Amino acid sequence: MNFRAFVYFAAAALAGMSAPAYSEDIHDVDHKIPPGYKPEESRDEKGLWMEIEEYELALNKSALLVRDPEINNYLQSVVCRVAGDYCSDVRVYLVRNPGFNASMTATGMMQVWTGLLVRASSTDELAAVIGHEIAHYTRLHTLERLRKLKSMAARGSIFDLGVAILTGYSTPIGQASAMLNVLAFNREQESEADFLGARLVAEAGYDPHAAYRVWEKIIAEEKAAIDKRPEPGIFSKTHPDAGVRAAELKAWVSDKWGPPDQEETADEALVTVMNNHYLFLMEDMIDTNRFGRTEELLKRHAAMGVNPSLVRYFYGEMFRQRGADGDTELAMAAYRHSIEGGAAPPEAYKNLGYLYLKTDNPASAQESFRDYLARNPDASDRAMIEFYLEEGPQ
Amino acid sequence: MQHPICKARGNPAGSRLFFTTVLAMLISACAPMNVKQVDRLTTVEEHPRILLMPPDIRYYLLTAGGVPEPNAEWTEAAQTNFTEAVTDYAASIGSDLKLADKTNLSQAEIDYEELHSAVGFTILSNYFGSAPLPSKNGQFDWSLGPGISAIGEDHDADYALYVYYRDYQASGGRIAFAVLAAAAGAATSVGSESGFASLIDLRTGDVVWFNVVSSGSGELRKKEGAAAVVRTLFKDIPTNTAVE
Numbered sequence: 001m002n003f004r005a006f007v008y009f010a011a012a013a014l015a016g017m018s019a020p021a022y023s024e025d026i027h028d029v030d031h032k033i034p035p036g037y038k039p040e041e042s043r044d045e046k047g048l049w050m051e052i053e054e055y056e057l058a059l060n061k062s063a064l065l066v067r068d069p070e071i072n073n074y075l076q077s078v079v080c081r082v083a084g085d086y087c088s089d090v091r092v093y094l095v096r097n098p099g100f101n102a103s104m105t106a107t108g109m110m111q112v113w114t115g116l117l118v119r120a121s122s123t124d125e126l127a128a129v130i131g132h133e134i135a136h137y138t139r140l141h142t143l144e145r146l147r148k149l150k151s152m153a154a155r156g157s158i159f160d161l162g163v164a165i166l167t168g169y170s171t172p173i174g175q176a177s178a179m180l181n182v183l184a185f186n187r188e189q190e191s192e193a194d195f196l197g198a199r200l201v202a203e204a205g206y207d208p209h210a211a212y213r214v215w216e217k218i219i220a221e222e223k224a225a226i227d228k229r230p231e232p233g234i235f236s237k238t239h240p241d242a243g244v245r246a247a248e249l250k251a252w253v254s255d256k257w258g259p260p261d262q263e264e265t266a267d268e269a270l271v272t273v274m275n276n277h278y279l280f281l282m283e284d285m286i287d288t289n290r291f292g293r294t295e296e297l298l299k300r301h302a303a304m305g306v307n308p309s310l311v312r313y314f315y316g317e318m319f320r321q322r323g324a325d326g327d328t329e330l331a332m333a334a335y336r337h338s339i340e341g342g343a344a345p346p347e348a349y350k351n352l353g354y355l356y357l358k359t360d361n362p363a364s365a366q367e368s369f370r371d372y373l374a375r376n377p378d379a380s381d382r383a384m385i386e387f388y389l390e391e392g393p394q
Numbered sequence: 395m396q397h398p399i400c401k402a403r404g405n406p407a408g409s410r411l412f413f414t415t416v417l418a419m420l421i422s423a424c425a426p427m428n429v430k431q432v433d434r435l436t437t438v439e440e441h442p443r444i445l446l447m448p449p450d451i452r453y454y455l456l457t458a459g460g461v462p463e464p465n466a467e468w469t470e471a472a473q474t475n476f477t478e479a480v481t482d483y484a485a486s487i488g489s490d491l492k493l494a495d496k497t498n499l500s501q502a503e504i505d506y507e508e509l510h511s512a513v514g515f516t517i518l519s520n521y522f523g524s525a526p527l528p529s530k531n532g533q534f535d536w537s538l539g540p541g542i543s544a545i546g547e548d549h550d551a552d553y554a555l556y557v558y559y560r561d562y563q564a565s566g567g568r569i570a571f572a573v574l575a576a577a578a579g580a581a582t583s584v585g586s587e588s589g590f591a592s593l594i595d596l597r598t599g600d601v602v603w604f605n606v607v608s609s610g611s612g613e614l615r616k617k618e619g620a621a622a623v624v625r626t627l628f629k630d631i632p633t634n635t636a637v638e
Contacts, residue, residue: 043455047464061501146463153459157571165578178459
């Protein structure tokens with residue numbers, strides 16, 4: 001065993017010894033703060049609020065913030081329904097980022113990434129993630145994590161100092177063990193938020209079964225991915241494993257609220273929002289160049305009833321950018337389908353035009369380019385397209 | 395070349411302290427740490443108009459285990475005292491000082507504040523520090539870029555003053571721990587203070603003056619302390635008046 005391995009082993013053993021048993025039933029925890037909560041006269045809490053409030057001022061001006069009223073109203077209405085009496089304590093910001101995430105702070109400032117919207121199959125699933133975040137807020141998780149970190153770091157330092165005095169060897173065992181303890185605490189908070197979140201969702205009249213479906217879909221996406229997410233090491237496991245979360249939630253939700261309805265029903269509110277904003281929502285996802293994941297989401301959107309003309313356009317984009325054998329033909333077919341569907345963006349014509357050029361069909365390319373300019377007369381690449389038009393069919 | 399009054403205060407734990415640590419190490423070298431590119435400020439008005447951007451000042455309590463805890467009371471006191479001290483100082487050197495409202499910054503203003511701290515750290519490490527950029531040939535030509543002129547037009551200002559400062563104050567527990575650790579022969583950080591200020595020409599974006607806040611120069615949480623820091627910090631700032 002080398003030194004590093006020894007430190008890990010000793011730290012893990014120490015963390016295990018001092019890990020607290022759950023003080024109350026983790027499935028049944030309640031809110032810790034009342035609606036309208038303001039920070040106590042405690043130094044650390046006020047400091048935390050100050051930092052977050054400064055961050056929120058900057059976030060309010062961020063170019064990444066989605067400011068469209070329709071999509072924000074939709075999100076706000078889900079937040080308020082799940083938050084109930086806490087509705088006016090939560091401020092939700094929709095941020096352009098294709099990753100799957102939402103976050104909550106001690107002050108009630110909540111961020112939802114657009115990547116969450118493109119992954120939700122139903123408003124219930126969106127509500128489930130929001131419920132989880134609201135539970136973090138009402139359980140004071142951020143503040144308690146800071147307090148845990150402070151106390152564990154102090155204990156760890158003192159342990160290391162003791163070892164140094166007794167043995168003359170300086171090791172980071174105490175500090176490493178403190179980190180493991182803080183991470184275990186973090187995972188416990190996540191589980192707490194999972195269960196309380198599911199309860200909030202059910203009480204608001206959303207389907208609690210959505211709580212684990214979210215995780216099952218993340219797992220499905222991971223399976224479809226070409227580049228897998230690396231497994232976190234023991235010093236970066238801030239959250240429980242997705243599979244464990246899904247299984248625990250499924251067992252508990254089914255036990256408490258009975259088995260799920262047979263079929264998920266179509267979700268008009270979500271599909272309407274998707275149809276009206278699909279282009280910018282998926283543009284960021286396409287730009288990740290993660291073709292396996294993108295294709296999985298497109299499949300899901302088609303099944304949900306998102307306008308097939310829009311979904312087809314992004315199939316076209318995905319095939320064109322992937323550029324594997326046969327992808328040119330698949331992309332062209334997808335663009336043509338999108339155009340037939342009647343909701344294709346002007347770029348569908350342009351990109352189809354480029355693929356016609358590539359496949360030695362200049363006459364069709366000219367036609368597509370003309371269609372593109374007719375639909376987008378102020379195109380920023382107008383000069384480039386006109387250059388192709390002037391060259392004419394060879 | 396360690397000057398006796400220079401004190402380096404060890405390596406604080408935690409990744410967010412990284413830059414502060416680098417800064418503390420740079421300061422501990424104690425070379426002259428300011429640059430003046432112009433001797434006089436120019437303006438179309440009677441007095442040069444200087445826009446003080448919200449000073450990016452933060453105070454933390456360094457807890458026993460080395461975890462920095464943001465402190466609202468100290469931070470707010472320091473920001474207020476510093477702003478007041480700069481206002482007084484500006485009047486005394488004949489500059490027309492305008493204050494940017496922290497609660498009502500535009501996106502560009504927020505972005506430039508971030509850019510200033512990024513450029514400031516670059517100046518610290520690539521001009522004063524151990525990693526000079528060979529292509530610069532020792533020249534000081536850092537700039538935030540001419541795009542900043544829109545901010546000058548918005549506020550009718552010729553120059554912008556940016557300040558970045560971080561202070562980590564050891565708690566009683568931290569000091570006790572450091573004493574024990576010292577007895578065992580181990581060095582432990584008991585806090586640090588560090589920062590820098592720049593004067594930006596709002597017509598070009600160029601950094602026309604840059605100074606490092608030296609450790610132990612004053613106590614921003616107190617009015618008199620803030621005035622002392624401001625006097626030391628702006629001693630060499632170019633003005634439109636003859637040198638005092």
